[in-house]
Amino acid sequence: MELLIGAAVSLIVQGLKQKATSQWQTLGILLVLSIATAGLYCTLIAVGYWETIANILVTAGAFYAFVLQRFESKAE
Numbered sequence: 001m002e003l004l005i006g007a008a009v010s011l012i013v014q015g016l017k018q019k020a021t022s023q024w025q026t027l028g029i030l031l032v033l034s035i036a037t038a039g040l041y042c043t044l045i046a047v048g049y050w051e052t053i054a055n056i057l058v059t060a061g062a063f064y065a066f067v068l069q070r071f072e073s074k075a076e
Contacts, residue, residue, distance in 0.1 A: 005037055 012033065016026050044050040 002041075005041060009033055009037060 009030070013026065013030050016029060021029070041050070044053065
């Protein structure tokens with residue numbers, strides 16, 4: 001799961017690089033974003049909510065992929 005969080009932060013930083021931000025601004029945003037994400041992740045693990053959130057996201061993604069997407073394609 002840590003790899004997914006790291007990939008998400010990397011994608012956000014790539015988006016920031018395409019905007020008109022300086023190198024120091026991008027570095028500062030990356031530092032704040034990394035600390036906030038790590039703190040949230042550690043808090044969710046410590047209180048035991050991480051597994052629940054992961055299960056909800058996986059179930060919602062599977063429901064969308066297998067059910068809702070089929071109805072959307074037939075409606076067009």
